[in-house]
Amino acid sequence: MSPYPPQLAELVEEFASITDRNERVEALIEIADRFDEARVPADIAVKPYAEENHVQYCESDAYVWAVDNPDGTLSFYFDVLNPQGLSAMAMSVVLSEHLSGAPLEQVSKLDTELVFKLFGREVSMGKGQGLMGIIAMVRGAALDRLSKRN
Template sequence: MSSYPPKLTELIEDFQSITDRTERAEALIEIADRFPGVRVPGHIAQKPYPEENHVTFCESDAYVWAIDNPDGTVKFYFDVLNPQGLSAMAMSVVLDEAYSNQPLDYAAALDTGWCSSCSGVRFRWARGRG
């Protein structure tokens, strides 16, 4: 797991330590509650969003933007149009916390296998391949 960023490693370890499915679901909801902090601001994009930012196969109608920072890092912003899309909202928060303000090649090297590392939580994005 050492190839993951520290914040992502911490999340995986936290989820693996929770054995109760209800507690895991509550933890997922707590993460999703931080979604407003990663939502795309109006000066970056306005609805209707461009198709190029649409996450293909996402059941929650998610969008993502990668904005270059002056220091050469990238800031990610997201929107999830389905108000029931808690898993997509939580995923957005996790990706922002782990990969925003890092060099683009850092995010490009993302190993998506971490989704299954949070076993016991049925992330809907894995099912929809989004």
């Protein structure tokens, strides 16, 4: 059984079927092109952003916000200050589209292996570190809310 929420599991399955590197890259660029939809709105945060939202080790200067929904789930918003940070933007869009509103239990179990499932094994350590940092922030927010609930 997939550890991911259904929509994310579907996306991961789609990427698993991609064997051509260029096709994978094009798919990720298409996702990154939707970054404006995942970007944090001004009523949640404006620059300069708080350090607590800053993703550790991310060379693209990514930021993550988790906003509580009335049903107890979270909505996730992002910013990536480096305009060259396309991979960070793609990861942000994936997490925004597929984890906002998902059960916290599932979000809290998100693993960093997702980076390789989407980007492939060849992503450099520096790049991977930043992408995993974004995941860690999202998962951390879910764990935080779950701990307060119990």
